[in-house]
Amino acid sequence: MQLKNKNLLQTQAYIDGAFSSAASGATFPVTNPYDGSKLAEVADCGAEDTERAIQAAAKAFKVWRKFSAGKRARILKAWYLLQIENAADLAQILTLEQGKPLGEAKGEIRYGASFVEWFAEEARRIYGDVIPGHQSDKRIMTIKQPVGVVAAITPWNFPSAMITRKVAPALAAGCTVVIKPSELTPLSALALAELATQAGFPPGVINIVTTNKAPEVGTAMTASPIVRKLSFTGSTMVGKLLLGQCAATVKKVSLELGGNAPFIVFDDADMDKAVAGAVAAKYRNAGQTCICANRIFVQSSVYDDFITRFTVAVKEQQLGDGMTAGTVVGPMIEEKAVCSVEAIVSDAKDKGGLVLTGGKRSGSGSSLLFEPTVVANATRDMKVFTTEIFGPVAPVFRFETEEEVIEMANDTEYGLASYFYGRDYARIWRVAEALEYGMVGINTGMISTTVAPFGGVKHSGFGREGSKYGMDDYLEIKYLCWGGVE
Numbered sequence: 001m002q003l004k005n006k007n008l009l010q011t012q013a014y015i016d017g018a019f020s021s022a023a024s025g026a027t028f029p030v031t032n033p034y035d036g037s038k039l040a041e042v043a044d045c046g047a048e049d050t051e052r053a054i055q056a057a058a059k060a061f062k063v064w065r066k067f068s069a070g071k072r073a074r075i076l077k078a079w080y081l082l083q084i085e086n087a088a089d090l091a092q093i094l095t096l097e098q099g100k101p102l103g104e105a106k107g108e109i110r111y112g113a114s115f116v117e118w119f120a121e122e123a124r125r126i127y128g129d130v131i132p133g134h135q136s137d138k139r140i141m142t143i144k145q146p147v148g149v150v151a152a153i154t155p156w157n158f159p160s161a162m163i164t165r166k167v168a169p170a171l172a173a174g175c176t177v178v179i180k181p182s183e184l185t186p187l188s189a190l191a192l193a194e195l196a197t198q199a200g201f202p203p204g205v206i207n208i209v210t211t212n213k214a215p216e217v218g219t220a221m222t223a224s225p226i227v228r229k230l231s232f233t234g235s236t237m238v239g240k241l242l243l244g245q246c247a248a249t250v251k252k253v254s255l256e257l258g259g260n261a262p263f264i265v266f267d268d269a270d271m272d273k274a275v276a277g278a279v280a281a282k283y284r285n286a287g288q289t290c291i292c293a294n295r296i297f298v299q300s301s302v303y304d305d306f307i308t309r310f311t312v313a314v315k316e317q318q319l320g321d322g323m324t325a326g327t328v329v330g331p332m333i334e335e336k337a338v339c340s341v342e343a344i345v346s347d348a349k350d351k352g353g354l355v356l357t358g359g360k361r362s363g364s365g366s367s368l369l370f371e372p373t374v375v376a377n378a379t380r381d382m383k384v385f386t387t388e389i390f391g392p393v394a395p396v397f398r399f400e401t402e403e404e405v406i407e408m409a410n411d412t413e414y415g416l417a418s419y420f421y422g423r424d425y426a427r428i429w430r431v432a433e434a435l436e437y438g439m440v441g442i443n444t445g446m447i448s449t450t451v452a453p454f455g456g457v458k459h460s461g462f463g464r465e466g467s468k469y470g471m472d473d474y475l476e477i478k479y480l481c482w483g484g485v486e
């Protein structure tokens, strides 16, 4: 690793403003998915360390919530500027532990930092209301207050941005946080902690518990009566488990879970733009995002045209080491992930799917490189229809009518992102309204931005991240009823 700022490579947990080992002294290795080389040994925390972090956050909450909004905003802004200043180093750490191409990693750092900037600004706009009273001697007001100590559990696919997207609104609201990053990518989290110290957060406002024992730390967080809110991004299975665990202490919960995004191309679509949008929505992060196009539906009359052009574009996607210039698709995160994608492709082939490009490991460089894949003649009985692929595989389905494609698009338990291309404005409205998803990309494959509310419906979870709504998940509304105003 060639970092300008060597302090960004931290390997201990960050609790109460200081880096420290796990109470047990245990550590676990973090490796580069491209070549399996070991990057660091990181503190393997347990329940005891988690409890210490929660106590530190509780103590800090008393101080942090009393800071004026302007003071919280200034510290957040300083953290944002440090992230931008150190973007090259942060991106390098991210690519080395996660695998995505360096250009994408830089994009993630800027995207992640933009939440910190946005919520630094929003901190000053936590307004209440004055409500006309229901009786002549009554006056009614509302104020918004921070929920308290927040636990955040984040995934490996966006090791930096999934942290800032939760932590920035929490801190802006006046909450303090205990973060458990993914065991696969803890280094990006710890680098943010190093910058948080420099930015001037008081000790205990931000805590990071690194661990290879997620269930133990997760249970300590969810069972704690001090933790008032859990924000989780990850698989639907773990999300459901954590939601259940939070029941005993009735925590406020936000869940950003799996997706099964439809990407629909109608016959009046601009075909060049639809192809470019499909490539962008499918192969970013080697297909490992919860908003990746999972099922591409193309109207019959343009099916052959789309698939020919799409396959040409997919063949141009350069596979390789994320650190090498020109790489567009990096390695997958781990062996388990590649095996799952292999099983999905083999199931599609068995059921009549036609692999037009890819369909296998690259056979050179790294065992975790899976070729960008296009499967034509996809059908509903295949796993690709029901399963979140989470890899660089694009199944392309054929449809005849708008009614048919809406029915197919909504035939899933998930409801996160959806996309469609077309020009007829009445149909655009009908389809946008009919899709049972939290987000709809219309003539675009790129929808993530700080200024819009990101989140899902159905088994994709609840709560919204980013935008003017993003702070609501970290605030309680309190109502003050004034009587006797004669």
Ligand code: ADP
Binding pocket: 153, 154, 155, 156, 180, 181, 182, 183, 214, 215, 216, 217, 218, 219, 233, 234, 235, 236, 238, 239, 241, 242
């Ligand atoms: P993915 O499939 O994206 O790896 P996971 O849901 O397994 O999704 O992981 C997302 C986050 O949830 C990670 O930080 C992981 O360590 C954590 N996690 C996994 N299992 C548990 C659990 N039982 N309790 C708490 N956190 C968990």
